[in-house]
Amino acid sequence: MHKGKGMKFVGDSRISAEQKPNIPKDYSEYPGRTEAFWPNFLLKEWLAGSVFLVGFLTLTLAHPAPLEGMADPTNSGYIPLPDWYFLFLYELLKYNFASGPYILFGIIIIPGLAFGGLLLAPFLDKGPGRRPHQRPVSVGMMLLALTSVIWLTYQSASGVNWEQRAEANKPVPPSEQADIDKDSEGYKVFENNCMSCHGEDLQGGAAAPPLTGIDRSKKEIKDIAKNGIGSMPPDQFSGSDKELDKLAEFIVSVNEDQ
Missing domain, CATH: 1.10.760.10 (Cytochrome c-like domain)
Structure with a gap:
C-alpha cells in the first residue's frame, strides 16, 4: 500500500468542527436598551438615591415627627400605636371581616395571602417582555398591593391627631x-x-x-x-x-x- 492511498479520516459527529471563541454576545443589536454597569448604570442609581434622600431629609426638617415621652409601663392610660410602616395592618384590624371572631383573617390569612402572592408573582407571570403591559399579572398584583398599603396607612394616620397625642404623652417634669x-x-x-x-x-x-x-x-x-x-x-x-x-x-x- 502506498502512503496516502486507501486511508480515510472519520470525524466524530458529536464534536463540532466549527470553532467558536468564548466571546459574550454583542448587545449593539439592542440600541438604547443596554449600557455599561460601571459607571453609567451605577451613577444613575446613585443620583436617584441622592434625590430621594435629599427629599426625605427636607420633609423631616419641614414637618418633624412629634415625639412622645419615654415608654412608661406603669401608665395604664396610655394607648400604644404601631410605627407608621405598620399602620396599614393596624387599620386592617378595624374592619369587621378582620377583627373579633375573624381576627385570624386579619393577622395571618389576609397578610399571608398578600405577601405570598407577591412572592409568587414572578412564577405566575413568565412572559419574556419587560414592559408593564406585557406583564399584566405581576403589575396588577403590585399595583393592588401598593394601593392597599397607601390607602390603609392614610386612613389610619388621618384618624390620629399626632400633635395632640404627643402633647398628652410628653414627660412631666418633677417640679x-x-x-x-x-x-x-x-x-x-x-x-x-x-x-x-x-x-x-x-x-x-x-x-x-x-x-x-x-x-x-x-x-x-x-x-x-x-x-x-x-x-x-x-x-x-x-x-x-x-x-x-x-x-x-x-x-x-x-x-x-x-
Whole structure:
C-alpha cells in the first residue's frame, strides 16, 4: 500500500468542527436598551438615591415627627400605636371581616395571602417582555398591593391627631407633677373609675385630658363624671353618690396643692 492511498479520516459527529471563541454576545443589536454597569448604570442609581434622600431629609426638617415621652409601663392610660410602616395592618384590624371572631383573617390569612402572592408573582407571570403591559399579572398584583398599603396607612394616620397625642404623652417634669395621696379614699374611687383613661397620676392620655392644672369646682366635676363632656360619654362613673363626692373632693384637692 502506498502512503496516502486507501486511508480515510472519520470525524466524530458529536464534536463540532466549527470553532467558536468564548466571546459574550454583542448587545449593539439592542440600541438604547443596554449600557455599561460601571459607571453609567451605577451613577444613575446613585443620583436617584441622592434625590430621594435629599427629599426625605427636607420633609423631616419641614414637618418633624412629634415625639412622645419615654415608654412608661406603669401608665395604664396610655394607648400604644404601631410605627407608621405598620399602620396599614393596624387599620386592617378595624374592619369587621378582620377583627373579633375573624381576627385570624386579619393577622395571618389576609397578610399571608398578600405577601405570598407577591412572592409568587414572578412564577405566575413568565412572559419574556419587560414592559408593564406585557406583564399584566405581576403589575396588577403590585399595583393592588401598593394601593392597599397607601390607602390603609392614610386612613389610619388621618384618624390620629399626632400633635395632640404627643402633647398628652410628653414627660412631666418633677417640679410640675402633682402631689397625689394614693392612699386616700378619693384616689381609690379614681382608680376604679377613671384611671384607665386619665392615667395613674392624673396625667391624662391619648383618650382623655389630664385632671391636673384644671380650675373646676366640686359641683362641676361631679356633673362631668355623671353627664360627660366633649368626647367623654355620660354615665362613665359607676359608684355611689358618696364615692362621687370623694372623687370630686380628691380632684379638687390635687389641683389646690399645685
